[in-house]
Amino acid sequence: KVNSFAHQDELGVRSRSPRWAIAGKLKSQQVTTKILNIEVSLGRTGAVTPVAKLEPVSVGGVVVSNATLHNQDEIDRKDVRIGDTVLIQRAGDVIPEVVKVILEKRQKGSLPFTLPNNCPVCSHEVFRPEGEVVARCQNMECSAQVKGRIDHFVSKGCMDIDGFGTKLVDQLVEKKLMKNVADIYSLSLDQLSELERMAEKSAQNIMDAITASKKSSMARFIHALGIRNVGEHAAKVLEKSFSGNLENLMDAEIEALTAIHEIGGIMAESIVNFFQDDTNKKVIKACLKAGIQFEAVEQIQESEFTGKTFVFTGSLEKFSRKDAQSMVEKLGARASGSVSSKTDYLVAGPGAGSKLMKAEELNISIYSEDEFLELIGK
Ligand SMILES: [Zn+2]
Known part of the structure; x- marks a missing residue:
């Protein structure tokens, strides 16, 4: 019954909207159904994701009851509302998506749908920066994200805690021994030893790795x-x-x-x-x-060069480019690779070409390597 209803609808749509019919004929299959509800879930990276709950309908032999709505911009653009009759499409194994709303079938009194400002899992306020389409939850204790956050925290480029693998994280979170990254530091040898497949020796190694990781940057x-x-x-x-x-x-x-x-x-x-x-x-405080x-960070001196931009060009003979960069950075300035109106100083070594010409055109102060060293008082 649903099928024949959907079929009729589809034909109706085609006669009014040939553009979609062409798209439909090409590769993906389209049918109409009704949106029963819009649910909001949270992705592994904290992305707020709206999903349309559909009146189950068969598309190409598969019964579907969910369609992705991507984000608020998509919802706004298509003006998708709860109760709407929609044309959905499924291509390959991809989750179906809403192609368009059949406005003629819209119920009276329906309201535009807006995603909540709070995380559907932890209820902390979500944030969506200007120009981003996705809203996210950044709460370090959001239970939908906590495993992923701990995995990241202990990884090599981060706190680098050797032996703190994904399976260990899963166990610790599931046994409620951890609900945030700071809990790593209150784990005991006994707690670790009692975990499945954890030899005392390995538990001790992990405890040592946790201690060692505290010296960080x-x-x-x-x-x-x-x-x-x-x-x-x-x-x-x-x-x-x-x-x-x-x-x-x-x-x-x-x-x-x-x-x-x-x-x-x-x-x-x-x-x-x-x-x-x-x-x-709170979590950061607990970590500290x-x-x-x-480790100590080299202090940047306030100087007349703070915020200025240097460009080095030509073959440098008195110092390497890397040294030049670190010299100007210590003065609170920066080294850039290209000349623009934002360039304050050009330091030209032998063989300088197009950058030197451009700097001359822009009336930028030009220095030789020696003059540069003198300028910065070396
Ligand atoms: Zn959350």
């Missing part, structure tokens, strides 16, 4: 926190910009962050949102209290 720790959009490189940039002071980073406002070269608006929003969460603050230490 602010960059590693920031990366380990799993702030959305903040990878290994950005973590290093933040460590340097905040001179190893985590508290200042945690209190930083968007403007202070976007002022840092290499930190864009979306990243800045992610960072501020992450550190605003009280649970996250457990004895995580950051």
